[in-house]
Amino acid sequence: MRIAIIGAGIAGLSAAQTLRSADVEVTVYDKGRGPGGRTVSKRTDHGSIDLGAPYFTAREADFRDQVARWAHAGVIEPWSITPVVLPERQPARDQARLVAVPRMSALAKHMADGLNVHVGVQVSEINRELTGWVLRERHGETLGEFDAVLLTAPAPQAQSLLAEPCPGLAAQVAQARMQPCWAVGLVLERPLNVDFAAGFPSRGPLSWVAHAGSRPQRAQWPDIWVLHASAAWSEANIEWAADQVASELTEAFADLLRETPAVTQAIAHRWRFARTREPLAAPAGFLEHEDLYCAGDWVTDGRVEGAWQSGRAAAMRLLTRLDDSR
Ligand SMILES: Cc1cc2nc3c(=O)[nH]c(=O)nc-3n(C[C@H](O)[C@H](O)[C@H](O)COP(=O)(O)OP(=O)(O)OC[C@H]3O[C@@H](n4cnc5c(N)ncnc54)[C@H](O)[C@@H]3O)c2cc1C
Structure with missing residues (x-):
């Protein structure tokens, strides 16, 4: 067969x-250049940045069993933070958030081990x-x-x-129905003075911001924040140049923080089909x-x-x- x-x-x-x-x-x-699809990490001069799925959850028993096996193999770890809804800073939904270590693409690499995969x-x-x-x-x-x-x-x-x-x-x-997402990795000169590690902005162009160093096994990385634009903003500006997107989203981030981040490098990535708005179920x-x-x-x-x-x-x-x- x-x-x-x-x-x-x-x-x-x-x-x-x-x-x-x-x-x-x-x-x-x-x-793609490697396995992983929307869970791949982008290689940069500053290490790999997770610009796709930032984490995942496990709700059903079959997947929870699989997650336990991955945890046992040392491929994933819990990301023990509580993101906040911004700008109010109320805690977001309390759920176990899981990440692959030391980068998201490690999960696909582990799964592909021993398989006949042609990239x-x-x-x-x-x-x-x-x-x-x-x-x-x-x-x-x-x-x-x-x-x-x-x-x-x-x-x-x-x-x-x-x-x-x-x-x-x-x-x-x-x-x-699938929706796009512009994602930006911001490499900073120095840490930000903020009291949250990740957040869901409730208005403006951004829908997700997260400090990469708050994730397990990433503490040694340079100070990197990852920003996701909302589906509506991404859809409206899908054909923009990456530089323009990086600068607009950095500005939106600065407005949110009321602090101007000292950016060494900004890397924008366009996901044309990021999330599913209407899955077939x-x-x-x-x-x-x-x-x-x-x-x-x-x-x-x-x-x-x-x-x-x-x-x-x-x-x-x-x-x-x-x-x-x-
Ligand atoms: C920005 C972002 C944020 C997200 N946040 C979350 C989250 O918080 N939690 C969560 O659970 N999920 C999240 N997701 C969604 C999650 O990443 C996806 O649900 C999951 O990775 C989809 O896996 P898949 O195998 O179905 O598809 P994909 O990962 O898209 O894999 C499909 C593969 O097919 C390949 N391919 C396509 N066409 C061809 C072709 N013609 N020939 C050869 N190869 C082809 C692609 O290169 C790709 O590798 C997020 C995704 C993005 C992009």
Whole structure:
């Protein structure tokens, strides 16, 4: 059985691990420079900065069990802070927030260990042929023929790959709504004089600010703050140049603090599809059409936990089909 997984984010890796634990070999393709998708960390002259998901939570028993295994392996740690709602400084929702150590991308790296993951490969075509699915990368080279394909790209990217071979599935995928996010990493000359480590600004362009050094195993880093723009601001300014975004969001941060941060470097990153505004909340946790499966956070609930559950659910369904056909 030849199985391809498109996407080495949490969903794709969770699916690949599930299949591998049943001794089913898979090939994973990702267009990024490394595995992790929206949990990757950006390498800079000042070390890695987590510009994607800043943390994740674990609500359901299956994911809590997985989290316990990752904690046991030393891959994740709790981030013991209580973010505040700004500018009022009221404590935000009390919940256990988890981070990978020493950087977010360590989680995907751990999950990808031992798997057959090809990075830097963008799948640009999926075609159904007589003997299976044929995948092609963006230069037109064939990646091979597969009996089943699991697609875990963000919804709009999945939709465009599916438009020709599976218009019905593409129409279902189109129901999921994703939002962009501009993120900025601010490297500072000296620490800020503030009494919170992370906060959710309730108005203005920003929706999240956090001190990187407050995260476990990051204390030795230079003084770095990470800012996320709100979905509305990001959407309105999605085509802005990175420099312009960095300077506007730094100004918004200074207004919030009533202090001007001494910035050594500001690194802006645009996530075109960051969070899911309207996930499909598909009861099975994945979508299916013959031997083609779609999984990802947008199929479930728009979080790391949902991505992990979705990938696993699709892989388990695939295993059931394999058993039935034996
Ligand atoms: C700024 C930001 C803040 C967030 N905050 C939180 C939070 O606080 N808590 C939380 O739980 N979650 C948060 N998230 C969401 C979380 O990161 C996602 O839910 C989760 O990482 C999604 O995993 P995934 O595998 O479904 O998708 P992704 O991580 O997007 O993985 C999909 C992968 O597919 C690859 N890909 C796409 N198209 C192709 C192609 N054609 N060929 C090959 N590869 C392809 C991509 O490169 C990517 O690696 C945040 C995300 C962002 C960006």
